[in-house]
Amino acid sequence: MWKPETDFATMRCLTHPLLKRLLGLSPQCVPGGLSPSKVPVVRPKRSSLRQSCSARPELVTAADVVSYWQKVFETNGIPEARESSEYIVSFVLGAKTFQSLNSKSLRTPLTAAQQEQIQQLSHKRLERMPVQYVLGEWDFQDLTLKMRPPVFIPRPETEDLVSLVVEEESRKCEKNSGLCFPVSVPHPVILEIGCGSGAVALSLLSKLPKSRVIAMDKEEAAVDLTRENAHRLRLQERIHILHRDVSYNSAEQLLLWGPIDFIVSNPPYVFHEDMASLDAEILRYEDLDALDGGDDGMRVIKTILALAPSLLKDSGSVFLEVDPRHPDMVENWLQAHRNLPLVLRAVHKDFCGKPRFLHVQKQSR
Numbered sequence: 001m002w003k004p005e006t007d008f009a010t011m012r013c014l015t016h017p018l019l020k021r022l023l024g025l026s027p028q029c030v031p032g033g034l035s036p037s038k039v040p041v042v043r044p045k046r047s048s049l050r051q052s053c054s055a056r057p058e059l060v061t062a063a064d065v066v067s068y069w070q071k072v073f074e075t076n077g078i079p080e081a082r083e084s085s086e087y088i089v090s091f092v093l094g095a096k097t098f099q100s101l102n103s104k105s106l107r108t109p110l111t112a113a114q115q116e117q118i119q120q121l122s123h124k125r126l127e128r129m130p131v132q133y134v135l136g137e138w139d140f141q142d143l144t145l146k147m148r149p150p151v152f153i154p155r156p157e158t159e160d161l162v163s164l165v166v167e168e169e170s171r172k173c174e175k176n177s178g179l180c181f182p183v184s185v186p187h188p189v190i191l192e193i194g195c196g197s198g199a200v201a202l203s204l205l206s207k208l209p210k211s212r213v214i215a216m217d218k219e220e221a222a223v224d225l226t227r228e229n230a231h232r233l234r235l236q237e238r239i240h241i242l243h244r245d246v247s248y249n250s251a252e253q254l255l256l257w258g259p260i261d262f263i264v265s266n267p268p269y270v271f272h273e274d275m276a277s278l279d280a281e282i283l284r285y286e287d288l289d290a291l292d293g294g295d296d297g298m299r300v301i302k303t304i305l306a307l308a309p310s311l312l313k314d315s316g317s318v319f320l321e322v323d324p325r326h327p328d329m330v331e332n333w334l335q336a337h338r339n340l341p342l343v344l345r346a347v348h349k350d351f352c353g354k355p356r357f358l359h360v361q362k363q364s365r
């Protein structure tokens with residue numbers, strides 16, 4: 001039987017070009033999934049790092065510290081021990097990855113303050129905190145976003161959801177060519193349902209400079225983080241952030257800029273029965289409502305589809321990230337709701353070859 005942890009682990013650990021950067025550090029990738037109560041956390045003593053590496057603390061290098069914490073993580077059953085250690089050390093040294101540190105940084109002894117900071121962050125990882133929360137930031141496409149528990153950590157496959165919207169917008173533009181460039185540049189209105197940290201909404205704003213985005217989420221922590229990230233990235237002028245639970249009655253509030261070109265969502269889509277087998281990192285730190293899609297994983301998906309016709313322009317599109325079992329289920333649901341002027345245009349695969357993204361389009365009647 002398909003299990004989310006197996007699926008997510010496979011998804012992230014095979015072929016994606018960003019493999020090295022992302023390996024295991026998206027918490028769903030962590031294989032194993034020890035239950036929280038069984039994680040054997042054996043804490044090293046605060047002073048043990050410096051003592052074990054050298055009698056003279058000033059001679060501890062980045063490489064020494066990476067090896068040291070890798071061993072501690074391994075001893076404690078922390079997944080992706082090497083990568084976790086490398087990310088923490090690089091972060092403290094002001095780099096994104098260990099590989100990007102130059103030889104001088106690698107050779108220069110760490111200061112006592114740096115060692116202390118590494119130790120503090122590593123202790124959080126020992127508690128199975130995802131690296132993204134440990135560092136307090138993570139990259140999504142070209143953006144560096146603030147991360148804070150329990151707001152959902154954007155997963156690497158969701159970058160492709162953004163690309164699908166951008167591609168569709170360029171296709172529309174080419175189809176109407178002559179109208180779009182250089183005289184009239186389109187100003188697409190996009191709605192993101194379930195914005196979390198703002199990763200999708202802000203990437204779209206950054207990739208489509210004339211677009212405007214309405215970003216909504218039912219969690220205040222998510223809405224606050226999206227707002228903070230929008231300001232940090234100076235994208236706040238083109239985003240309207242709403243703290244709302246999406247429902248069949250949401251249409252009026254969401255039409256503030258008129259009919260919408262694209263609805264995009266990475267909704268909660270894990271089948272409820274699969275929730276318990278998610279990894280400790282997820283179960284302990286992330287908002288489980290961000291993942292739990294109800295018995296069939298379709299609770300929010302169905303609301304979005306039912307709402308879409310009253311929000312979209314004619315030929316407007318919905319782009320959804322879903323579970324690989326959902327494309328057939330959505331097709332059947334649309335067949336059973338023929339009153340809705342929606343058609344499943346395409347199913348796109350993720351970087352592991354699993355059907356992951358749906359393009360549903362509104363048909364003019």
Ligand SMILES: C[S@@+](CC[C@H](N)C(=O)[O-])C[C@H]1O[C@@H](n2cnc3c(N)ncnc32)[C@H](O)[C@@H]1O
Nearest residue numbers: 152154194195196217218219245246266268290
């Ligand atoms: C899987 S997360 C996606 C977050 C972000 N879009 C991303 O991809 O990183 C789903 C988000 O939907 C929000 N959400 C869940 N149910 C919702 C509802 N009924 N109305 C609005 N937002 C909802 C959750 O709070 C969560 O932030």
